[in-house]
Amino acid sequence: MPEIRFSQSVSARREQGALVVTIDNPPVNALSAHVRSGLMAALDHATDLPTITGLVITGAGSTFIGGADIKEFGKPPMEPMLPEVIDRIETFEKPVVCSVNGSALGGGCEVALACHGRIAGEKAAFGLPEVKLGIVPGAGGTQRLPRLIGTIAAIDLIGTGRTVNVSEAVALGLADGTAADPVAAALTLLRELGAKPLRRTGLMAVPTVDAAAVSAAEAKVLARARGQSAPVEAVRLVKAAGQVDLKQGLAEERCTFLRLRDSVESAALLHVFFAERAAGKIEGLETVSPRRIETVAVVGAGLMGAGIAVSALISGCRVIALEQTKEAAAGARDRIAETLDKTVRSGRMGQDGRDDCLARLQTTAEAADLATVDLVIEAVFDDLQVKMDLFRRLDGILAPGTILATNTSYLDPDVIAAATTDPTRVVGLHFFSPANVMRLVEVVDCAKTAPDVLASALAFVKRLGKLPVVCGVTEGFIGNRIFSAYRREAELMLEDGAVPDEIDAAFEAYGFPMGIFAVNDMAGLEIAWARRKRQAATRDPAARYVEIADRLCEAGRLGRKSGRGWYAYPNGERTVDPEVTAMIKAARAAKNITPRAITAEEIMGRLLKAMVDEGTALLAEGIAARPGDIDLVMINGYGFPAHKGGPMFTAQQGKDLKS
The missing domain is CATH 3.90.226.10 (2-enoyl-CoA Hydratase; Chain A, domain 1)
Incomplete structure (x- = not known):
């Protein structure tokens, strides 16, 4: 018919x-x-x-x-x-x-x-x-x-x-x-x-x-x-x-x-929906063909590296995980296998799928085994010299067409790229932990990254089923730079009269899954401490600086891993610690600050303003391409409630209501 x-x-x-x-x-x-x-x-x-x-x-x-x-x-x-x-x-x-x-x-x-x-x-x-x-x-x-x-x-x-x-x-x-x-x-x-x-x-x-x-x-x-x-x-x-x-x-x-x-x-959720459709679309890349990526090397298979390896395996890639010793390589295989087992137990993967992933996994202590891979992602300790030395060593082993990606959170990827003979093949891939669960990846377009390398990185992230957001080079990229800004504002409010649990309660009431100080304890306070020490020499002496977090670290209070941070963790349960309250009071007294009551509304107002001000600066500097990109990073990486659209959307709504 x-x-x-x-x-x-x-x-x-x-x-x-x-x-x-x-x-x-x-x-x-x-x-x-x-x-x-x-x-x-x-x-x-x-x-x-x-x-x-x-x-x-x-x-x-x-x-x-x-x-x-x-x-x-x-x-x-x-x-x-x-x-x-x-x-x-x-x-x-x-x-x-x-x-x-x-x-x-x-x-x-x-x-x-x-x-x-x-x-x-x-x-x-x-x-x-x-x-x-x-x-x-x-x-x-x-x-x-x-x-x-x-x-x-x-x-x-x-x-x-x-x-x-x-x-x-x-x-x-x-x-x-x-x-x-x-x-x-x-x-x-x-x-x-x-x-x-x-x-x-x-x-x-x-x-x-x-x-x-x-x-x-x-x-x-x-x-x-x-x-x-x-x-x-x-x-x-x-x-x-x-x-x-x-x-x-x-x-x-x-x-x-x-x-x-x-x-x-x-309107907020539609904004997020359309922002996701726009994310990863970069002007000038429309006609650029990505390179074929089938074999991926992950250097450093700790918590982050294992998560990246699992994501690549689940996407169908062959994965080689490189560690420093044979014992560490064996441990890496166990860690990756256990992560896959958790995926099976959760019902997100069958036993056959898990076995297929492990069949495509190789763990090794020999860097020469990486000679023919298509992409290398380093997930080693976030130390500039360590990463530069690694890239220098890989430069003499890898094929000319291999892409090198750094997973650094705060370090300058352009400096890392300069350690290689061909910085055009270097790109940033900043995963969020746990990498096999978190959707967001900041794809860092370095100063000399070749267009087809950037296109390949974007295609790879999408193949993993993740959300790529492209950004330029700046300390902390989009997410951690904004996080540092509102964390700094939160610490200023400690001096002004608030206490950690009040700020965290306001944050959670707004819709975040966890408060700022609780997040800091979970991540570990030593990372930000090391960053502050790196910046000490260039810090404006006239700028207001809160030393409370430094005093915590000096006292060995590094967060959950040490049982004490901004909070105490007896039996693993988070509780307000009088010692921290006393340290905050001492810091106020040292600066002759008379504390005042700060409402939850003021707390969130100041935190949101810090986010928006930093986001506005990122747009002005060309680090972020669109306000929606910033909102996606904050929603998918830092727990900003999606139904409020992200900080830049929220700020625009406020302007629209006033106009």
């Missing part, structure tokens, strides 16, 4: 008496207006022809339907609206089965929920990730999903926005089955459904469940929300599905969706 075209993105063919409708709207088959109108036209066509027994809806390419069309964000709505399309599918008089060939996300999942049957391909995935954009599903997701899979599972999926794979979707009842050829299986299911009353999801009763179990599921989601509104509203709507009829539930869902869509929180 010839193809029937219903819109620029929706076509169909007759097969086994059914109409197989295909959505082809690359790159992700978004629910653009022409997709929605095409689906309505296909339903009209099936209505008009009695010989059509039903419809199978599928997607072209690797995606079923990837959600809303971001090009329509902020524009006047265009008919038909998605709820109208979904209602038409669910109430259609003939059976409609979806063949979910790939990801069914957001509105795509809501379309699948409205169908009378769902067959998943082997690479299918389902999810309602709207809370990640500060909104809730707006076309029935909160009302239909609990009717199909139960309240507890729906609270989890919608409240967290997580995506489920094929096996979990089938186990939950979200998919009726899976098949290598989902269209053929959908046609079979279509014939079966034609002989019995249609299963209309919206008319199903929500399964009864123990109230305590629902409360536990709700508490789990809200604990992760950390002040974000959308998960709270999502849970409320899912629970309402068991208390009101579909019409009432849909009306409340739509009202909530529209209210949240126009909120600052949603």
Whole structure:
């Protein structure tokens, strides 16, 4: 049968008496207006022809339907609206089965929920990730999903926005089955459904469940929300599905969706979404081809190096980990294996995947084994001489095309690059610990980094499934330079009258997972101490300098690892230490400072201003390309609450409100 075209993105063919409708709207088959109108036209066509027994809806390419069309964000709505399309599918008089060939996300999942049957391909995935954009599903997701899979599972999926794979979707009842050829299986299911009353999801009763179990599921989601509104509203709507009829539930869902869509929180998360799409896009690199990177060497396989090695292994690379001795190399293999084992225990990887990773791992004490690698990432002690000596030694071993990357946090990568005969092949790759978990990587474009080396570094980071943010050379790059600025402001407030736990409490109340001083204790105070000592000779003697952190380090209070830092840690539990309070009071007295009460509002105001001032300077100096890049670094590296958009977004919102 010839193809029937219903819109620029929706076509169909007759097969086994059914109409197989295909959505082809690359790159992700978004629910653009022409997709929605095409689906309505296909339903009209099936209505008009009695010989059509039903419809199978599928997607072209690797995606079923990837959600809303971001090009329509902020524009006047265009008919038909998605709820109208979904209602038409669910109430259609003939059976409609979806063949979910790939990801069914957001509105795509809501379309699948409205169908009378769902067959998943082997690479299918389902999810309602709207809370990640500060909104809730707006076309029935909160009302239909609990009717199909139960309240507890729906609270989890919608409240967290997580995506489920094929096996979990089938186990939950979200998919009726899976098949290598989902269209053929959908046609079979279509014939079966034609002989019995249609299963209309919206008319199903929500399964009864123990109230305590629902409360536990709700508490789990809200604990992760950390002040974000959308998960709270999502849970409320899912629970309402068991208390009101579909019409009432849909009306409340739509009202909530529209209210949240126009909120600052949603604007912040959309800002983050678009910032991520822009990150890593560098002017002038559009036509530059990255080099092929298949074998990666990691020099120094401590906590950071092991995490980098694991990330590279999981991405499919071959990895050589270089240590100083055979014993250290054996220890590195054990450390990497244990990290992979934790990944298996968490359910993020199977045993076969772990074994495959270890088969591609080589640990060695012989630098000559690195001769043919494509990329070397050094993760040795953050000492300039150590890193320069290493790069000098590698320079005589590596092939000319090998890329050299430094993972330094604060040191100048241009100085490190100068130790080589070819600084054009040197780039910075600043991972965050634990490197196998943390998403952010600052990609440092050094003074002489070749364009194809930078392009290769970006491609490699993306292959790891991480978020690359390009920056120029400055001490601390984007993140640590801003962190140093607001840590300095926090220490000034100690002299002015605050105490560590007050500042940390204000920070956590704002939405950070951990306070500044608690973070310092976890990271170790000696790193910043060493940096302050390096800077002592060039420090402006007229600038205000707080010595409290130095006194802590001199007293052996280096953080959690020593059992004492800004806090004490008896039995591993963080507690306020009177000794630290006394040291702070002594520092104030030495400078004749009369302490005053500082409110949580003032604390956060001063900390945010420190972040924004430093971010503004980074933009002015050309270290950061965009305000959004700074926000991404602070969100993904330092715990800034994503639903507040980052410090630069927050500052702009304040300006907009005042203007």
